[in-house]
Amino acid sequence: MRPLILALLCLSPAADSFAAAGPDTRRASVPTRPKGATLLADAHDLLISFGVSLAQSPAGLRVLHVRKGSSAAKLGLRPRDTLLTLNGRRVRRTTDAAKALRSWKSETRLSAVVSRIDDKLDDAPPRPDLRGELMVLEMPPLLWPRPESRDAALLTPGEEAIRDAHLEAAREASERPLEALKAPGFKVAAGERVWIRFPKGIAQSVQVGDVLEGETSTSMASDSSLDFIVIPQGSRVWAAVAASSVEGRARVVQLSVFKIALAGGRSYPCAAVLRSIADADRGVQISAGGSLVAAPEDADPFLLNPERNLQIEFREDLLIREREDFYRAGPGLWLRSTASGNGRTFEVSHVIAGRSAHAYGIREGDRVTHIDGRPVYRLGFSEAIRRLYGSVGTNVELKLLSASDKTPRRVKLRRGAGYRNGYGLTLSAGKGGAYVLSVDEESPAYEAGIRRGHRIDAIDGTETPGLGKVKLNALLEPGDGKKLILFKPRDRKARTVGLQAVSYPYRRGIRERLTDFR
Incomplete structure (x- = not known):
């Protein structure tokens, strides 16, 4: 019987067409998820996040499990309940329950109607023909407590972001006026x-x-x-x-x-x-x-x-x-533009006493040929002034030609520096002697190792204990020769140094020039 069946199959038209077509080389299509399956999966995920597991039954949606502490538990759902309505919607399938939850907002009240069997039958096998008591369940809005009734640890991530943004804005707003008040004017x-x-x-x-x-x-x-x-x-x-x-x-x-x-x-x-x-x-x-x-x-x-x-x-x-750092400092001179046979030149129009230019012997009328190595005939007036000024404490190099000079001389001037003639010491008078209040850097006293807090026992042989401030200042008046200073550093032996009064630079900070306009 089997050979006959095989022969009939081989003689059938379907078999001929299959043999003529040869092997099927078409690429297998990728299976796609039905749209209904996608909706069902989304509904399942939403219900799980709500804290309930449901199953369809002839009587309605049967509650299989309720997670402790979840929104479903707060609503009052129990296992073996039959869910009839949720958020005012009739629910027969899990997708219906998911739609009802999507339309619910956490800040509004959530209600449900369930059919609940007697508690004594909780452990009994489920019976579809058993009708329960209709019950209305309600859950109040999920409102966070007022901020004053909770600490920062209970803030939501969104509230934390808002708090941090407000704090940063308040910090910036408070720093701007302080910065303006501290700024030199x-x-x-x-x-x-x-x-x-x-x-x-x-x-x-x-x-x-x-x-x-x-x-x-x-x-x-x-x-x-x-x-x-x-x-x-x-x-x-x-x-x-x-x-x-x-x-x-x-x-x-x-x-x-x-x-x-x-x-x-x-x-x-x-x-x-x-x-x-x-x-x-x-x-x-x-x-x-x-x-x-x-x-x-x-x-x-x-x-x-x-x-x-x-x-x-x-x-x-x-x-x-x-x-x-906005203010650019100068070396204590100003320029004016003049014309000569060789083109544009600059002359010194102002020299300020007690500044770097004055200390190096620059005088009005001196001609400037180079500023920081750049010939001045290549510079406009504004560019020359811009190169002359810079950060406090930096140097600018000039080449100048005085009326008595045959060749230009080169000087390096310090911006923002004043010059004093003396020893660089400021003393305070006391019964135990004189003490150093301050020492100017680059002064003779600083170079000799005298520092703030050191005790001065004698100046040119005159002992300082008991001397007033006027007499101390008189002893520190610059003279022609060296002045002998007996001083005692902290935790060291006293020693004597000879100081020669010279003209030395000191930094003139912005604060020293500040005028209080408040």
């Missing part, structure tokens, strides 16, 4: 002037209310001491067109400078007006009232070309308060 007095320019020029089409942005073309020093730069070259300024009129062929424009942003520093409100123009000509002038008067050609788009410099005068005091 300088006052630019009313009447001070600085040069500015408008890189885009001033167009003929300007109207009242237009705002023009410019920049300072020179730097401004703190005061006549020339110790620090308070308005650097390149600081931005803003000017508003306050008035505009036409008088014959001339255009009259009044500008009001109302804001300045220091290069590397803060922005400040200010009040300044025009006072003069560099290389004034008949085409452009500044009136006595501070207005720009220009008579350009009709084809010229500018009232004032971008390369022209204007001088502004501050009408009110300007208080500048910046961090210490």
Whole structure:
């Protein structure tokens, strides 16, 4: 019988078509998850997170297990309950229960209706025909206690992030005023002037209310001491067109400078007006009232070309308060630009007594040929001043030619340093002797090893115990010869050193120049 069946299969059309087609080389398709299975899995995960395990039954959803401490336990669900409604929705399948939970918000009340059999039958085998008592279950909103009723350990991650953000914002807000209060301040007095320019020029089409942005073309020093730069070259300024009129062929424009942003520093409100123009000509002038008067050609788009410099005068005091590293210090001299047969040169226009330039014998009228190795004919005035100033305590090298010099001499000046003539000691008077309050670095006393707190027993043979401050200062007056100082370091034997009064540098910090404007 078996051979006959095999023969019939071989003679059938299906067998012929299968043999003609040959082996099936098609790639097997990847099985995909049915959409219904995906929804069922998502519903299962949501119910597990809620803390309940359900199974479909003819009577409804049967509760199989409730996790202790879960939301389902707080709702009051028990094993063997039959869940009929959840959050006001009729539930027959696990997907229905999942939809009901998705529509529930934790800050609202959750309710359910269950059919519960008697507690005495909890251990009995389940019976589909056994009807239980209908019960309404409710769970209050899941509200966190008020912040004042719990400690920081009970904060949620979201609340912790909000707390940290508020603390950081409060910390920054509290540090900014403190930083401003501690910052050294300088006052630019009313009447001070600085040069500015408008890189885009001033167009003929300007109207009242237009705002023009410019920049300072020179730097401004703190005061006549020339110790620090308070308005650097390149600081931005803003000017508003306050008035505009036409008088014959001339255009009259009044500008009001109302804001300045220091290069590397803060922005400040200010009040300044025009006072003069560099290389004034008949085409452009500044009136006595501070207005720009220009008579350009009709084809010229500018009232004032971008390369022209204007001088502004501050009408009110300007208080500048910046961090210490903002201020650039100088060596105690200023320059002016002069023309010679060899091109641009610079002469010393000011020398400040008690500064580095004065200590090295630089005098007004000396010609500067190089600044830090760079020939001055390659530098503009602003660039020369920028190279002259720098961080407090750094050096700048100049090559100068005095009237009596045949060849230039090279000097290395210290920025921000003052010079004193003496020994560098400050003493306090006492019954047990004189004690060192301070010693200037690089002074003769410092080089000899005298330090703060050391006891001075005698000066030039005069014992110090019992001497007042006036007599001590008189003994420390500089003289021609060496002054013998008998001092005793801590935990060491007393010794005598000879000090020669010289001119020595000391650092002039920003704080020493600070004027309290608060």
